[in-house]
Amino acid sequence: MKKLVAAFLFSFIALASFAQRDRAALNLAKFDYRKYHFGFALSGNQSSFFINYKPDFSFQDSLLSITNVPQAGFNLHILASYNPLPNVNVRFLPGLSFQDRSLQYQFLRAHNKIETQTKPISSVWLEFPVLFKFRTNRTGNFAAYALAGGKYARDMQSQKNVNNNQSSEIVVKLKSNDYCIEAGGGFDFFLPFFKFAVEFKTSIGLPDLLIHEDTKYAIPIDKLRSRAFVVSITFEG
Numbered sequence: 564m565k566k567l568v569a570a571f572l573f574s575f576i577a578l579a580s581f582a583q584r585d586r587a588a589l590n591l592a593k594f595d596y597r598k599y600h601f602g603f604a605l606s607g608n609q610s611s612f613f614i615n616y617k618p619d620f621s622f623q624d625s626l627l628s629i630t631n632v633p634q635a636g637f638n639l640h641i642l643a644s645y646n647p648l649p650n651v652n653v654r655f656l657p658g659l660s661f662q663d664r665s666l667q668y669q670f671l672r673a674h675n676k677i678e679t680q681t682k683p684i685s686s687v688w689l690e691f692p693v694l695f696k697f698r699t700n701r702t703g704n705f706a707a708y709a710l711a712g713g714k715y716a717r718d719m720q721s722q723k724n725v726n727n728n729q730s731s732e733i734v735v736k737l738k739s740n741d742y743c744i745e746a747g748g749g750f751d752f753f754l755p756f757f758k759f760a761v762e763f764k765t766s767i768g769l770p771d772l773l774i775h776e777d778t779k780y781a782i783p784i785d786k787l788r789s790r791a792f793v794v795s796i797t798f799e800g
Contacts, residue, residue: 591754600644600652605639608794610790630669654710695712705750722736738771748763
């Protein structure tokens with residue numbers, strides 16, 4: 564994820580230099596006066612959880628700790644933008660988000676030995692974000708912007724129907740529906756034939772996703788909410 568962010572920052576610096584050097588030539592001069600734009604977004608994500616523990620979680624089956632282990636994934640979205648004003652856009656970005664996360668449990672066993680167990684949780688979210696984009700005035704072929712909004716997501720790979728009583732491997736089960744608030748910002752670069760953007764965004768889930776069952780992995784947790792950091796490049800025509 565650090566390499567991905569570094570690559571995007573390098574691209575931003577290079578494109579900012581290009582935009583300043585080419586300021587005299589105003590690309591896509593009529594772009595802001597069109598009511599609708601379409602494009603797509605390619606993203607890398609790092610997803611994890613907000614964990615709320617029960618007050619007595621450390622007494623459950625000799626449990627010592629639960630560690631959140633963020634992991635990297637990627638997103639694919641199409642983009643539709645309605646532009647009521649030159650500096651205000653309403654964006655709809657339906658698409659897929661492939662997320663991998665893990666919860667790491669440590670248990671105290673006989674002779675003070677510590678046993679570590681990792682529970683991977685994979686999701687393929689079908690996402691429907693709606694975001695408001697507030698952009699500065701163009702400086703040549705460059706502009707900065709802020710984002711705020713929310714999304715509904717449905718996990719197409721949910722294991723909510725797994726029967727842990729019959730399964731050889733106990734899984735941490737999540738609900739299939741999530742609602743999130745999203746905020747971030749980015750930079751627009753107006754190129755001769757399309758608009759390119761580098762974008763940074765965070766997503767915070769609102770509901771408790773955990774399906775509370777009588778297992779040693781679920782009992783200690785009071786609430787489990789999603790969170791993700793997303794770095795995107797978007798292309799609009």
